[in-house]
Amino acid sequence: MITLPPHLEDAYRTLLARFVAIPSVGAEGRGQDDMAETLGEALAELGLTVEVHGTDGAPVVFAERRVAGAPTVLFYNHYDVQPADPLELWESDPFLLTERDGMLYGRGASDDKGQLVSRIIALRWLRERHGELPFGVVFVVEGEEEIGSPNMAAYVEAQRDRLAADVAFWEFGGVDGHDRPTLVCGLKGIACVDLSLRTADFDLHSANGPVVQNAAWRLAAAVASLRDDDGRVLIDGFYDAVRPPTDTERRYVEAAPADDDAFAEHIGVERFLGGVSGVEYQRRAQLEPTINVNGIHSGYGGPGMKTVLPASATAKLDFRLVPDQNPLEIVALLHQHLERLGFDDVVVNLAEEPEWPARVDPEHPWLSHAAAALEEAYGQPAVVIVSSGGSGPLHPFVEILDLPVAMIGVGYPGSRVHSPNENVRMVDVHRGTYATVRTLERWAGLAPPE
Amino acid sequence: MITLPPHLEDAYRTLLARFVAIPSVGAEGRGQDDMAETLGEALAELGLTVEVHGTDGAPVVFAERRVAGAPTVLFYNHYDVQPADPLELWESDPFLLTERDGMLYGRGASDDKGQLVSRIIALRWLRERHGELPFGVVFVVEGEEEIGSPNMAAYVEAQRDRLAADVAFWEFGGVDGHDRPTLVCGLKGIACVDLSLRTADFDLHSANGPVVQNAAWRLAAAVASLRDDDGRVLIDGFYDAVRPPTDTERRYVEAAPADDDAFAEHIGVERFLGGVSGVEYQRRAQLEPTINVNGIHSGYGGPGMKTVLPASATAKLDFRLVPDQNPLEIVALLHQHLERLGFDDVVVNLAEEPEWPARVDPEHPWLSHAAAALEEAYGQPAVVIVSSGGSGPLHPFVEILDLPVAMIGVGYPGSRVHSPNENVRMVDVHRGTYATVRTLERWAGLAPPE
Numbered sequence: 001m002i003t004l005p006p007h008l009e010d011a012y013r014t015l016l017a018r019f020v021a022i023p024s025v026g027a028e029g030r031g032q033d034d035m036a037e038t039l040g041e042a043l044a045e046l047g048l049t050v051e052v053h054g055t056d057g058a059p060v061v062f063a064e065r066r067v068a069g070a071p072t073v074l075f076y077n078h079y080d081v082q083p084a085d086p087l088e089l090w091e092s093d094p095f096l097l098t099e100r101d102g103m104l105y106g107r108g109a110s111d112d113k114g115q116l117v118s119r120i121i122a123l124r125w126l127r128e129r130h131g132e133l134p135f136g137v138v139f140v141v142e143g144e145e146e147i148g149s150p151n152m153a154a155y156v157e158a159q160r161d162r163l164a165a166d167v168a169f170w171e172f173g174g175v176d177g178h179d180r181p182t183l184v185c186g187l188k189g190i191a192c193v194d195l196s197l198r199t200a201d202f203d204l205h206s207a208n209g210p211v212v213q214n215a216a217w218r219l220a221a222a223v224a225s226l227r228d229d230d231g232r233v234l235i236d237g238f239y240d241a242v243r244p245p246t247d248t249e250r251r252y253v254e255a256a257p258a259d260d261d262a263f264a265e266h267i268g269v270e271r272f273l274g275g276v277s278g279v280e281y282q283r284r285a286q287l288e289p290t291i292n293v294n295g296i297h298s299g300y301g302g303p304g305m306k307t308v309l310p311a312s313a314t315a316k317l318d319f320r321l322v323p324d325q326n327p328l329e330i331v332a333l334l335h336q337h338l339e340r341l342g343f344d345d346v347v348v349n350l351a352e353e354p355e356w357p358a359r360v361d362p363e364h365p366w367l368s369h370a371a372a373a374l375e376e377a378y379g380q381p382a383v384v385i386v387s388s389g390g391s392g393p394l395h396p397f398v399e400i401l402d403l404p405v406a407m408i409g410v411g412y413p414g415s416r417v418h419s420p421n422e423n424v425r426m427v428d429v430h431r432g433t434y435a436t437v438r439t440l441e442r443w444a445g446l447a448p449p450e
Numbered sequence: 451m452i453t454l455p456p457h458l459e460d461a462y463r464t465l466l467a468r469f470v471a472i473p474s475v476g477a478e479g480r481g482q483d484d485m486a487e488t489l490g491e492a493l494a495e496l497g498l499t500v501e502v503h504g505t506d507g508a509p510v511v512f513a514e515r516r517v518a519g520a521p522t523v524l525f526y527n528h529y530d531v532q533p534a535d536p537l538e539l540w541e542s543d544p545f546l547l548t549e550r551d552g553m554l555y556g557r558g559a560s561d562d563k564g565q566l567v568s569r570i571i572a573l574r575w576l577r578e579r580h581g582e583l584p585f586g587v588v589f590v591v592e593g594e595e596e597i598g599s600p601n602m603a604a605y606v607e608a609q610r611d612r613l614a615a616d617v618a619f620w621e622f623g624g625v626d627g628h629d630r631p632t633l634v635c636g637l638k639g640i641a642c643v644d645l646s647l648r649t650a651d652f653d654l655h656s657a658n659g660p661v662v663q664n665a666a667w668r669l670a671a672a673v674a675s676l677r678d679d680d681g682r683v684l685i686d687g688f689y690d691a692v693r694p695p696t697d698t699e700r701r702y703v704e705a706a707p708a709d710d711d712a713f714a715e716h717i718g719v720e721r722f723l724g725g726v727s728g729v730e731y732q733r734r735a736q737l738e739p740t741i742n743v744n745g746i747h748s749g750y751g752g753p754g755m756k757t758v759l760p761a762s763a764t765a766k767l768d769f770r771l772v773p774d775q776n777p778l779e780i781v782a783l784l785h786q787h788l789e790r791l792g793f794d795d796v797v798v799n800l801a802e803e804p805e806w807p808a809r810v811d812p813e814h815p816w817l818s819h820a821a822a823a824l825e826e827a828y829g830q831p832a833v834v835i836v837s838s839g840g841s842g843p844l845h846p847f848v849e850i851l852d853l854p855v856a857m858i859g860v861g862y863p864g865s866r867v868h869s870p871n872e873n874v875r876m877v878d879v880h881r882g883t884y885a886t887v888r889t890l891e892r893w894a895g896l897a898p899p900e
Contacts, residue, residue: 148755188657192755201718206768207638207839209740210681211710211722211731216743216765217677223667224674229792231660260661268651272661281661290659293666294758299745300766305598305642305801307768308744315666316750318656318757342679351755389657 002377003430004121005128012121012429013104015042017097019079019113020106026080026146032058035079036143039116043139046123047132053159055151058143062162065137072136073440074165076397076405077116078145081108082418089420103423110410111417112171114424116141118410119169122436126446129437135444138165142393145171148192149393150353156396167366167443168403169436170394174411174428176383177259181374181435183367184407185252186359186387187394188289189321191331192351195219199345200311203299208309216298219313222343226291226317226334231273231284233291235337238330243323245287245386252362252384256282286387289357290320316351320391327354356395359387360404366443370406373438377431382408408435452827453880454571455578462571462879463554465492467547469529469563470556476530476596482508485529486593489566493589496573497582503609505601508593512612515587522586523890524615526847526855527566528595531558532868539870553873560860561867562621564874566591568860569619572886579887579899588615592843595621598640599843600803606846617816617893618853619886620844624861624878626833627709631824631885633817634857635702636809636837637844638739639771641781642801645669649795650761653749658759666748669763672793676741676767676784681723681734683741685787688780693773695737695836702812702834706732736837739807740770766801770841777804806845809837810854816893820856823888827881832858858885 004012024035039061040050048063061079066072084094084107092098094107108114119139126133140163142152156163176182199213227233245253258278264270276284294317299310319330331350338346360367362384374382388407397403410432416422441448454462474485489511490500498513511529516522534544534557542548544557558564569589576583590613592602606613626632649663677683695703708728714720726734744767749760769780781800788796810817812834824832838857847853860882866872891898 190757192757199719204717205840206740206742206744207770207841208717208735209742209768209770210734210738210839211726212717212719213681213723214743216746217673218679220670220743220746221674221679224671227667229668229671231663267654267658267662269649269662273663276661284660285658288660290656292656292659292757292759293664293670293749294656294756295749295751295760296666296670296763297747297751299743301745301747301764305766305768306744307640307642307742309742310745313746314751316755318659318755320657320659389660390655391657 001430002434004125004433008121008125011124012117013097015120016104016109016114016117019117020097020108021095023084023095023107024080024143025083026058026144027083032080032143036061039079039141042120046120048137048139053155055155057151060143060155061139061141063139067134067136070135071166072138072164074138074140074163074168074403075119076168077119077139077141077171078112078143079116079141080143080146081111081113082146086420091421102426104426105421105423107422109422110415110424111422112145115172115409115411118429118433119436122433122440125433125437126440129449130446134446136165138163145392148352149355152393153396156400160400163401165401165403168397168405170405170407172411173407173409174415174432177262177413178257180257180380181378181382181408182385183362183371183374183382184385184388185362185367187357187390187392188387189325189327189355189357189395190391191319191321191327191354193317193331193334194349194351195222195315195317196313196347197222197345198312203311204309206307206309212309214309215313216310219296219298219315219346222338222346223293223296223315225341226337231290233289235291235333236340237333238289241325241329242289248361248363249386252386253282253286254279256286256383256385258282285389286385287322289322289325292318292320294318320389321357322387323357323359325357327356355391355393358395358398360398362386364404366404367406369442370408370435370439373435373442374408376438377435406439408432408439451880452884454575454883458571458575461574462567463547465570466554466559466564466567469567470547470558471545473534473545473557474530474593475533476508476594477533482530482593486511489529489591492570496570498587498589503605505605507601510593510605511589511591513589517584517586520585521616522588522614524588524590524613524618524853525569526618527569527589527591527621528562528593529566529591530593530596531561531563532596536870541871552876554876555871555873557872559872560865560874561872562595565622565859565861568879568883569886572883572890575883575887576890580896584896585894586615588613595842598802599805602843603846606850610850613851615851615853618847618855620855620857621842622861623857623859624865624882627712627863628707630707630830631828631832631858632835633812633821633824633832634835634838635812635817637807637840637842638837639775639777639805639807639845640841641769641771641777641804643767643781643784644799644801645672645765645767646763646797647672647795648762653761654759656757656759662759664759665763666760669746669748669765669796672788672796673743673746673765675791676787681740683739685741685783686790687783688739691775691779692739698811698813699836702836703732703736704729706833706835708732735839736835737772739772739775742768742770744768770839771807772837773807773809775807777806805841805843808845808848810848812836814854816854817856819892820858820885820889823885823892824858826888827885856889858882858889
């Protein structure tokens with residue numbers, strides 16, 4: 001196996017430890033300025049010119065080194081992390097990088113500080129292999145990814161000239177549950193909405209059931225109306241804008257390994273929605289848009305019984321969308337659906353800035369370089385994933401900046417991102433960082449040193 | 451207005467203060483033995499023989515004085531009270547009877563200590579008016595009414611010979627929102643069930659929405675399937691056992707004052723279920739059985755968003771039933787309904803002992819005595835309510851002991867039973883206690899003293 005030179009392996013640990021020590025928890029609004037400054041220093045050491053760009057939220061750390069007449073690679077990452085709660089489930093201090101059994105533990109060790117440090121070390125390695133790089137480099141590192149990147153699309157739009165580039169790496173990537181390298185080519189869009197309903201000024205005794213509407217029942221009925229038992233969305237027009245998969249996309253979906261049996265056992269389900277498995281499981285997971293109920297709450301939920309008629313109810317939903325669904329149009333269709341069924345008393349609120357779906361051609365030359373680099377680094381072909389089930393601010397990079405984006409990196413399914421004991425495996429750091437190096441060498445036509 | 455003699459008014463306050471000072475909170479399992487003992491002393495002072503009967507739960511205070519060859523009146527009451535929480539909303543100590551503006555405040559001041567003391571004072575007054583009473587008296591005072599009287603039906607069945615009587619007073623009663631005296635003739639039955647559902651071993655990221663069932667959606671769909679928007683229950687066979695109202699019942703329902711406009715304004719609703727008003731409102735409230743959702747809970751309900759796919763969900767339901775619906779059969783029909791619709795993964799648990807519905811003929815001579823007494827005491831005709839929307843252990847008294855039961859008393863809609871600042875109005879104590887006295891005098895053929 002190809003490994004980082006020892007001094008770069010040390011550098012990886014040292015820089016990641018510095019980053020992890022700063023609790024840049026976006027949701028708690030702390031540590032962000034400190035983290036932006038420390039990150040700026042690390043990027044300046046790579047020979048990049050660093051600027052901190054204000055937004056309506058946390059600042060973006062922008063860094064660049066252009067090479068006249070040469071193409072440019074852009075790195076999108078984020079320096080914010082999820083809260084460390086619940087603290088008592090951590091086996092070591094979440095803000096003190098700790099090595100155990102070949103893994104480095106800490107909040108952000110994978111998402112996204114571990115991935116970001118891998119990109120920085122890859123560029124150091126490239127400079128050691130080739131001297132000053134013959135291509136341009138841009139970093140865009142935001143501080144609000146964990147709260148849904150509410151300002152990223154506007155930032156990209158406003159800074160489109162400064163961000164001009166030719167190819168890009170995304171903030172995440174890694175191996176699947178069988179240690180096969182993956183190349184992800186798309187993200188779903190997302191729109192989160194809150195539903196709420198009030199049927200009376202206050203909760204009543206349930207003896208009023210024959211004459212007063214029950215908010216819990218009524219919101220349950222509204223929520224039930226949105227999809228069928230198989231997960232098919234029942235909102236008129238929901239699927240109208242779905243772009244049919246290309247032949248290429250279809251081919252990669254069909255070629256994706258069907259790990260559904262193992263996943264079913266892991267999560268304790270006997271049957272997936274619609275009874276799907278194999279290719280159809282992959283097709284759904286990668287290409288189907290959904291409506292999902294994050295939660296529904298109304299009335300009494302404590303021990304024993306309380307014969308109350310609830311006067312109010314709330315539910316939270318997220319839509320996961322695929323090209324070319326427009327999140328704002330989907331929310332408008334939700335409004336129309338509720339109105340059509342007489343649920344005009346259900347109040348719909350968009351919970352945050354939505355994200356648009358986006359995909360990249362899996363056979364774009366940049367992605368082919370990445371796939372070939374992965375095969376070199378891991379000794380086996382990459383699994384190409386047409387679209388992740390998750391979301392992120394990919395759309396402005398693909399649609400505004402017109403960038404092919406490669407999603408490869410140092411994560412693995414056991415990274416516990418967003419959870420206690422988040423970690424990165426050193427074996428993934430070695431292979432994933434090498435894959436980044438080889439992708440850039442192939443793209444830039446740089447022969448690896450003897 | 452007829453009032454209690456001053457020494458009996460004082461006696462009412464004194465005895466109620468003694469009772470209220472004992473926190474006999476059934477749900478907290480405290481004060482019950484102390485209360486049973488104090489109550490026993492008060493009943494012994496009436497010349498009754500007192501026994502404390504054990505049950506599987508709190509003891510029943512039984513007291514009797516039989517008169518050979520003469521009929522017997524039975525009083526059903528309860529000595530337990532609701533918890534006083536939330537304490538900070540009380541304007542005076544819930545366990546220190548406090549008089550303000552003609553009202554006596556304290557936990558149980560109405561439900562049921564204030565009602566119970568009214569019966570005791572009525573018997574004292576009768577003895578002062580007529581000497582030793584020429585009819586038998588039995589008290590059955592339980593300590594678990596506020597937790598659904600789980601042992602009352604079995605107690606009545608076991609003690610049916612000791613409880614033999616001819617007529618009975620129920621534990622509550624009073625005036626309506628226009629200070630009209632009411633005579634309630636029935637209670638609905640009740641069955642409380644918990645529904646629960648699990649679709650995976652743990653909550654998942656909502657990116658799994660295309661392939662994994664969502665517990666929140668699925669339980670919402672199950673709950674939604676149980677009734678329509680108008681409140682009509684959609685469980686096959688639910689209405690089969692409903693006994694059509696008699697002509698007498700129908701007449702009283704039609705004669706009941708339609709106070710639905712004022713109630714709608716009070717609770718802040720523009721429209722009742724089915725758009726009903728007037729007679730149809732009364733018919734529904736008194737005669738319709740229902741399914742009611744006490745609460746539904748699943749997944750995330752905090753601030754902002756969390757894109758989770760919930761793996762479990764719970765709901766609590768109560769059925770309010772009318773003669774001759776059998777609560778156990780209704781729960782069996784619920785099982786069948788869920789199975790028929792494919793919701794065989796929804797687990798149904800009966801939350802506590804159900805109560806059967808029961809009604810008394812509004813024109814039974816005993817109730818006619820009560821109605822006439824109310825008209826004397828209040829100076830206006832009683833409003834006859836064929837059935838309350840609420841429930842209680844009426845069924846064993848009506849069906850096992852074959853008793854006509856009159857529901858009259860000293861409550862009013864502002865009594866705040868089960869809530870902070872529970873109270874009884876002295877004006878109701880005077881009139882309600884007098885109505886009890888006059889009902890018994892009419893029934894026993896005792897002429898009121900000059």
